[in-house]
Amino acid sequence: MRIEQITQAYGDALFDTDRGQALRVIEEAVHAGVGPEDVVFRVVLPTMENLMNRSAEDGATSLAQHFLASQISSDVVERMLPLFQKAHVSSGTVVIGSALGDFHGLGKRIVVGCLKAGMFEVTDLGLNVTAHRFVDEAVRLGAQVIGISSLMVHTATGAQAAKGVRALLKERNLEGRIKVIVGGAPYLFDENLFRTVGADAFARNGLEAVNAVAGLIKEVKP
Amino acid sequence: MTALERLIATIEGRPVDRIPVFCNLLDQGARELGLAPREYFADGERVAEAQLRLREKYGYDNVWSLFYVGREAELLGCEAMIYSAEGPPNVGHMVMKSMDDVDKVIVPDDVARHPAFEQPARCLKMLKREVGGRYPICAYITSTMTLPAMLLGMEKWMPVLLGPPTPERSALLEKCHDFFVKEVRAYREAGAQVVIYANPFASTDFMPARFIRDEALAWVQRDIEAVGAEGMVFYCGGARVTPTIDAVLNRTGLRAFYLSPLDEVAEAKRLTSDRALCCGVLNDIKLLRWSNDEVRAEVARMLAAGMPGGHFLFGSLVMPLGIPEEKIHAMVDAALELGTTK
Incomplete structure (x- = not known):
């Protein structure tokens, strides 16, 4: 699966508040050899950005979707950070x-x-x-x-x-x-x-x- | 025309002298009587006395039997409230620590005889005696799906709702529904005529549309079928109502919707048409800083959108304690004046 498809699938799962599917998408990506840096920078962060844009554009996202997206994405990032090739730079x-x-x-x-x-x-x-x-x-x-x-x-x-x-x-x-x-x-x-x-x-x-x-x-x- | 006659005529689409004007002054009661909140809320007659005085002072059309929202948790075993001189009390003890504690939720056989109902009952008795039959007496009752948030905490309840169905979740919802039905009955028998049915979980601001369609609306329907739509007012706790109005109307027969300030009054009126009462809600948090002219302009804007075609009530949201009395007068006076039928 291409990284764009993974990002799309992860975003769809978050939008559907499907925790199990979101985690499966990440597991399968890791299993298929997608590196931790790509999981964070090309899957998780663009997906969160996309959710924010959808929310700002038409208010079509709910508190529940934000809640689940935040919990799952923070868990994924926390798991990926220790696996980075180089020590990551904190955002602040x-x-x-x-x-x-x-x-x-x-x-x-x-x-x-x-x-x-x-x-x-x-x-x-x-x-x-x-x-x-x-x-x-x-x-x-x-x-x-x-x-x-x-x-x-x-x-x-x-x-x-x-x-x-x-x-x-x-x-x-x-x-x-x-x-x-x-x-x-x-x-x-x-x-x-x-x-x-x-x-x-x-x-x-x-x-x-x-x-x-x-x-x-x-x-x-x- | 009494306020109660005005409300009923508005719901039924008959001519009225002016639109009904509701104002939700709750925490202001303690200040009105010069009491500390804990002392004030300990006596139902004090709450009733303050409601009567506040209504008289500002001239709006309703009185409340609601002390504070956490009162419902007390009926289900909550042992501590945290009082504040600046705002409403908070639930200070969660009846449930986790979903393993469903058994700790004990629904009283008869809510009216529960010790935590004694003061609301005294409040209702006094309101009924003083203004019953003339002014609508309001109660606030939390929906089945929302009540667990008060017992378990929103942070814990939301993931449970978003997860797969479990026997514990079903058991908790059944208990909350049982309580909801008994609580509505107790408030009605004690004199409440208007019941605000609070359900943020039926707002798309809160939950995804799919969840509302597949799960939340089924519980709304079950709640309303169990108690009857008469006097029930659909409210999403300040979250937007408009996106679900049509589905709720079609499934429940509810005839009154208390909007959010974030809802567009004109859009809500278009959706409800002559099928239901639309309660337009002013964004009263802005009363903390608006001038009197700004208050009047906003009331005028809302009434221009809501009054054509009737079936419209003007209302406030939470009315924070910090709002100066002058601004409350400005809001109510404008609604009374501009809401008069020509």
Whole structure:
């Protein structure tokens, strides 16, 4: 099977939320001699890009499809990376968590999966995370980006979410070194809300988060 | 014309003095009474009192028996809620840790006699006594397919739904359906007339169209057949309703759809025509920053799309606690004024 056919088959399986078929496509590709670099760079990443484009164009993809695509693709990339001929170059380092008072983790998990599939180093701080912990962990891990997820308006706009993180970054003179991205339902309903809370960017979904985080990392001063 | 008469006439397509205007003020109740949320939600009469005061203050057409969504988990064994002064309480204890815990979900034989129903029942009793027969009394009930997310967590439930059918999944859905039917009965018997049937798993924003066609709609149909369509309002938890409206209408006979702010009102009206009530929903998160003029312009835009042909109700979504009172007045006043039939 040609690599384009493998990519097509993998994308179809993700679109159909058929986990078994998606994994079979990858297994068969590996068995047929497709190298780990090609699996990542010519199958997984273009498929995720394609899903993002379909989502942006006509909103034809659902949360469930994003969820499954992120989980499967991050698993595949994690399996392939140790098999690379040369050590891979990380796309960047991100710490992510749900804001204080927010106990919803599905959206965050999708973003974590998408970022890992995009070869970012991601540390998931979990649910109910304080602004101090976001910043302390970002500094400790050398992260360029802090990701803050909120399902509810008050956890998005609260003093312990992006506003609090922004204040701490300012206070510690870290704004040039660490960028802030937010996501979750409130930001979908008001696309200016990320500015109100002091974030540098927001993403509508996990797939979009990959490009947004990559863009923020370019702005980071070494 | 009372608010209840207005709602019924609108559903039936008869002439009305103005469109019904619904506003969902829930967390505002504690602030209205000057109480901490935990104290406020502990007493059903306080919730009813706040609902009555809020309705009186702003002048809209409905009252709520809903305390917070997690209340349903308490009826199924959830032992802890996490309260916040800034927003709704969160479920703080998952009844199920995994799908091996289906047996831990105990459906009460009689929901109305469950201790966790005592305060909602007191709330309904007071609402019925004070405004019954004049204002629609609303309840919020989670659909069979969505309820497990509250027991197990969305992160764990979604992969189960996307995976192959298992005996545990079937058993959990059967339990949730049993509970759903009993809960609707309990709320109706206590005085609720409008039941918001919450089902994000029937929105294409949430699940693939194929899944909705093959699985979700069958459960919607079963839920509605079991309790009857009367007074039931289809709602996808803020996700878009329009892509599935036609299929739901054809399979269930539901006669009311509470849209998402992301739905196009005109498109929903085109799909429902005179077959059902369309509830247009303002994107109330923007009330946090909009000016009064912007609020009025958005209400006007929605009403221009929704009012022609009747069968239209104006409503809000989650109404975050941070919205200033002035903006609530601006929204409701505009809907009352511009929604008046000439």
